[in-house]
C-alpha cells in the first residue's frame with residue numbers, strides 16, 4: 786500500500802513507520818511511505834522524511850485565501866502521490882470536506898487519549914486535569930468531526946500521581962507508536978471493511 790503521512794511536529798510516529806519499513810522492507814511490512822505532508826515548515830517531522838529520502842510537501846493555511854482553499858490544496862498535494870491510505874500522525878489541523886471527499890474511509894488518525902473521552906488538541910492535558918487514572922491512545926478513521934471517526938484500536942496507559950502533561954504524553958507516545966505501526970501494517974496487508982462504526986480487519 787502507498788502511504789502519505791501528514792505531520793505537524795516532531796514526527797516520532799512517522800519515524801516509527803519509517804523504522805519498521807526499513808527493518809521489514811516495504812513488501813514485508815505491506816506499505817511504503819511515498820510522501821510526507823505538513824501544515825508548517827521547519828519541523829522535525831519533515832527532516833525525518835528528508836533524511837529517509839522521502840518527498841515532502843508543505844501546505845500552510847496562511848498561504849490560502851480561505852480554509853476551504855487550503856483544504857483543496859492539501860487534498861491535491863496528497864492526491865498527487867496516489868495514496869491508498871493517508872496517515873494523520875500528529876497532524877494538528879482538522880481535515881475539511883474536500884479532503885474527506887477524496888480520502889474519507891482511507892484516512893487514519895492517532896489521538897493521545899481514549900476516545901470518545903478527551904478529543905481535540907489537548908487530549909493529554911484534559912485527561913490529566915480531569916483526574917482519570919487510565920488514559921491512552923486511539924487509532925481511528927477520520928470523519929468530519931473532531932476525533933469522532935470509527936475506532937480501529939486503542940492502547941491503555943496508567944496515570945501516575947507524579948505525572949505532568951509531558952511525562953504522561955511521552956508514555957502515551959510509546960504505546961501510540963507501536964499501536965499505529967501495528968494498525969497501519971494490518972490495514973495495508975489485509976485490507977478492511979467498515980460496517981457502521983466497526984472497522985473490521987480480516
Ligand code: GRF
Nearest residue numbers: 794795796797798875895897
Ligand atoms: C501524538 O501524541 C499525536 O497523537 C498527537 O501529537 C503527537 C505527535 O507526536 N496529536 P509526533 O509528532 O508523532 O512525535
